[in-house]
Amino acid sequence: MTNKNEHYVTEHVKVKDVDTVEQAEIHEEHIVHTEPAFNKAKFAYERRNRTAEMRQQVTTFAIMIFLTFIAFAMVAAGLDKAIVLPILILLAFIQVILQFFYFMHMKHDGHDVPKLFMLSGIFIAFSFVVTALYLVWLGDPLK
Structure with missing residues (x-):
């Protein structure tokens, strides 16, 4: 099923040995593409x-x-x-x-937007808790 030059490092990643470098020629442009070695x-x-x-x-x-x-x-x-x-x-x-x-x-790195949303949510939740405690301890302060 696999070539003798290929082995599986994990279940999903197929890796080629260092010695194996495949070259594919494109006949129209005569460009040689080299696959990077492991x-x-x-x-x-x-x-x-x-x-x-x-x-x-x-x-x-x-x-x-x-x-x-x-x-x-x-x-x-x-x-x-x-x-x-x-x-x-x-x-x-x-x-x-x-x-x-x-x-x-x-x-x-790269999690700046989720951090911003979480900090905003924490700020809003903290504001609600402080407001609820204020209303409970002082009764109805808006009268």
Whole structure:
């Protein structure tokens, strides 16, 4: 099914060996096109980068599980609400930041527009929460 010069690096990527360079001549223009050879150094570099990225994601996932465990432990311990609530909000904020940067890949270049929309959404949501708290604590201040 495959030539002896081809092998599959992953399930979907077919790669040719370094020695294999196919040339196709176009008879009308007499131009020779050369297919680039497989670059082992580039492949190794990209593989190291993907491995490092996966390691960061697994580490971040472990950190988020640990933060969730801390939140459950604080609630289960029956600590005072005045202490638990701000800490829970801080832990949730840290987890949201970790989600954005490591699982939604916002740390990579080229995600400026999604970052803008997310920050706008966070600002609007924060504004609604502050307004709701203001209305609840002060009753009906518009009278």
